[in-house]
Amino acid sequence: SQTIHQWPATLVQPVGSPLSLECTVEGTSNPNLYWYRQAAGRGLQLLFYSVGIGQISSEVPQNLSASRPQDRQFILSSKKLLLSDSGFYLCAWSVWGKGYEQYFGPGTRLTVT
Amino acid sequence: GEDVEQSLFLSVREGDSSVINCTYTDSSSTYLYWYKQEPGAGLQLLTYIFSNMDMKQDQRLTVLLNKKDKHLSLRIADTQTGDSAIYFCALRGAGTASKLTFGTGTRLQVTL
Numbered sequence: 001s002q003t004i005h006q007w008p009a010t011l012v013q014p015v016g017s018p019l020s021l022e023c024t025v026e027g028t029s030n031p032n033l034y035w036y037r038q039a040a041g042r043g044l045q046l047l048f049y050s051v052g053i054g055q056i057s058s059e060v061p062q063n064l065s066a067s068r069p070q071d072r073q074f075i076l077s078s079k080k081l082l083l084s085d086s087g088f089y090l091c092a093w094s095v096w097g098k099g100y101e102q103y104f105g106p107g108t109r110l111t112v113t
Numbered sequence: 114g115e116d117v118e119q120s121l122f123l124s125v126r127e128g129d130s131s132v133i134n135c136t137y138t139d140s141s142s143t144y145l146y147w148y149k150q151e152p153g154a155g156l157q158l159l160t161y162i163f164s165n166m167d168m169k170q171d172q173r174l175t176v177l178l179n180k181k182d183k184h185l186s187l188r189i190a191d192t193q194t195g196d197s198a199i200y201f202c203a204l205r206g207a208g209t210a211s212k213l214t215f216g217t218g219t220r221l222q223v224t225l
Binding site: 034101105 | 143144146148153154155156157158161163199201203205212213215217218
């Protein structure tokens with residue numbers, strides 16, 4: 001069966017510090033991968049998605065970047081965090097076919113102080 | 114872009130049925146999904162329906178799709194306190210990478 005992991009689960013970082021959030025998927029090959037941000041328990045905002053290694057599409061211009069160094073690894077980064085980067089970050093995966101449904105990881109709660 | 118609207122809050126008594134509604138604007142939506150999010154957790158896929166279907170039932174869950182009115186609903190029979198959560202509808206439009214557009218979420222509160 002497929003599983004998706006995210007870490008860390010929670011993170012408190014000062015303004016101006018770098019960020020690296022990691023997401024890995026097990027049990028599937030060549031998944032589509034997604035990063036979302038959710039503010040205040042509402043409204044998911046798609047940040048990045050990837051259909052393959054090294055292929056990243058950005059949905060919202062911002063202070064963040066994403067990379068996919070391996071087939072089942074997706075990383076969200078920032079060089080200098082802003083207060084507005086605080087939120088709940090969710091990684092998801094999907095595969096072509098069937099219902100194209102997305103499956104979500106447990107999320108990372110980021111607080112920028 | 115696609116607009117997906119949900120009411121913010123719904124309160125029901127334990128044992129009653131809950132109906133969570135979702136309206137959307139993009140008639141080209143191919144798959145429509147319902148997700149559940151408990152506090153501090155990721156989203157859990159509950160069920161989905163293909164756009165050529167009107168109804169799908171899965172145990173206590175019934176999904177109804179009215180394509181003419183662009184209205185999707187999720188009915189939870191015999192609602193339990195464990196059903197308290199935020200429920201999101203999501204739509205997949207035509208195109209690549211299966212990007213989803215999420216609704217604003219409905220907080221379901223189940224009271225005793």
